[in-house]
Amino acid sequence: MLKKLLPLVEHALKAPVWDCRMCGQCVLHSTGMTCPMTCPKTLRNGPCGGVRENGNCEVKPEMKCIWVKAYDRTISLPLPKVWKEHYNDIRPPVDMRLEGSSSWINLVTKRDQQTPAGWSLKDGSH
Amino acid sequence: MSVLREKLEHTDDLVFTAEFPSIDGGGMAAVEKNAARLAPWFDAVNATDNPAAHAHASNTTTAIAMKMHGLEPIMQIVCRDKNRLAIQSDMMGASLHGITNISLLTGDDVTAGDEPQARRVFDVDGIQAINIARGMATGSYLSGRKIDPAPDFYIGAVENAGAPPFDYRIQRALKKYRAGANFLQLQICYHPDRLEAFCKGAAELVPDLKLIPAVALVKSAKSLNFMNDKIAGIDVPAASIARIQSASDQREEVYQLTLELAKHALSLPGVRGLHITDFRHDDSLAQFMSDLARVPSY
Ligand code: SF4
Numbered sequence: 256m257l258k259k260l261l262p263l264v265e266h267a268l269k270a271p272v273w274d275c276r277m278c279g280q281c282v283l284h285s286t287g288m289t290c291p292m293t294c295p296k297t298l299r300n301g302p303c304g305g306v307r308e309n310g311n312c313e314v315k316p317e318m319k320c321i322w323v324k325a326y327d328r329t330i331s332l333p334l335p336k337v338w339k340e341h342y343n344d345i346r347p348p349v350d351m352r353l354e355g356s357s358s359w360i361n362l363v364t365k366r367d368q369q370t371p372a373g374w375s376l377k378d379g380s381h
Numbered sequence: 382m383s384v385l386r387e388k389l390e391h392t393d394d395l396v397f398t399a400e401f402p403s404i405d406g407g408g409m410a411a412v413e414k415n416a417a418r419l420a421p422w423f424d425a426v427n428a429t430d431n432p433a434a435h436a437h438a439s440n441t442t443t444a445i446a447m448k449m450h451g452l453e454p455i456m457q458i459v460c461r462d463k464n465r466l467a468i469q470s471d472m473m474g475a476s477l478h479g480i481t482n483i484s485l486l487t488g489d490d491v492t493a494g495d496e497p498q499a500r501r502v503f504d505v506d507g508i509q510a511i512n513i514a515r516g517m518a519t520g521s522y523l524s525g526r527k528i529d530p531a532p533d534f535y536i537g538a539v540e541n542a543g544a545p546p547f548d549y550r551i552q553r554a555l556k557k558y559r560a561g562a563n564f565l566q567l568q569i570c571y572h573p574d575r576l577e578a579f580c581k582g583a584a585e586l587v588p589d590l591k592l593i594p595a596v597a598l599v600k601s602a603k604s605l606n607f608m609n610d611k612i613a614g615i616d617v618p619a620a621s622i623a624r625i626q627s628a629s630d631q632r633e634e635v636y637q638l639t640l641e642l643a644k645h646a647l648s649l650p651g652v653r654g655l656h657i658t659d660f661r662h663d664d665s666l667a668q669f670m671s672d673l674a675r676v677p678s679y
Pocket residue numbers: 293294295296297298301302303304305306307311312313314315319320321322323
């Protein structure tokens with residue numbers, strides 16, 4: 256029941272404000288409250304090389320690059336320090352199976368932190 | 382054995398890399414002709430992966446053909462056309478043919494090319510792809526499935542020092558290094574000040590990352606305008622375009638501008654070489670290399 260209901264509630268709350276795409280692995284807190292899934296290339300680790308001179312998106316010239324926005328907000332918004340520190344995290348590939356599920360449940364169950372066995376960073380972390 | 386790795390990791394020598402022209406028609410003869418032109422001057426040459434979102438002979442097959450004709454390839458893989466499975470099989474396939482220099486980048490969007498109707502993939506991003514390559518080089522696919530013996534990859538990446546947000550680009554260089562990149566080829570940059578700020582910052586923050594800025598040999602102010610308007614992430618200052626436009630000999634003036642940019646780039650901290658994209662296809666490449674005090678190896 257909760258599994259069905261929560262995604263609806265989560266989307267209803269997050270879509271109007273952050274244009275949430277229900278990837279099921281929410282990283283909003285670490286990206287200056289800017290949803291990386293609204294990047295046309297769905298990049299999770301920062302801006303591509305195509306950002307325009309005015310800071311707008313390579314793909315959608317009328318839209319500010321979401322990673323430029325995220326960067327500005329990380330600097331300017333009064334977010335908790337740990338959130339800001341997470342900005343430079345290396346975020347693992349999206350688990351496509353979680354699309355449409357509630358990131359709240361996935362957070363509580365730690366399902367959103369599961370990465371494939373071969374995913375590890377140089378310093379040994381995941 | 383990768384000459385690129387050997388030079389960058391075990392010597393203080395500068396390395397020179399170039400862009401291999403995309404192959405459409407022309408078969409092996411076209412590969413041979415281009416290889417003969419580039420081989421004397423370059424330590425390694427990029428085999429691109431559908432650059433600017435245009436289909437061409439594939440990255441892997443081009444890299445194999447280049448190798449057959451005496452070039453050391455740096456095989457690029459972009460995230461636009463392939464999901465994580467295809468990216469890994471590209472790398473494993475390259476390794477099968479003794480190709481070890483792999484450079485991973487996010488890539489231009491499909492809308493930059495001649496088939497904007499295509500589905501864009503971006504299943505993983507450039508940084509994730511770099512880390513997947515590093516995982517393979519340490520003995521497993523992303524799934525954890527073992528690869529024994531592990532492929533001997535020398536991993537690279539690309540960054541654009543000339544695109545906003547400028548100071549954040551340095552953080553991205555660090556991220557790419559942390560993900561597994563050893564060298565970083567930079568996008569062509571017509572703003573020496575931006576390049577300088579980036580290289581200084583990166584040399585301080587990520588001293589082990591080998592930086593390779595890029596310049597393009599072009600013919601005229603028209604080519605500069607084209608790059609400014611059409612290539613995502615490249616901005617050419619109006620003053621530079623005006624300088625070329627008002628010159629009596631545009632070819633010569635733009636050559637001099639490029640030489641100035643190249644010499645400046647090579648003087649910057651952290652810089653271990655130069656990448657050259659030759660859009661002129663005339664005898665100026667040999668001149669350019671000589672002006673940079675390079676001696677050809679035949
Ligand atoms: S410019 Fe920014 S928003 Fe647009 S595709 Fe690149 S990273 Fe994404």
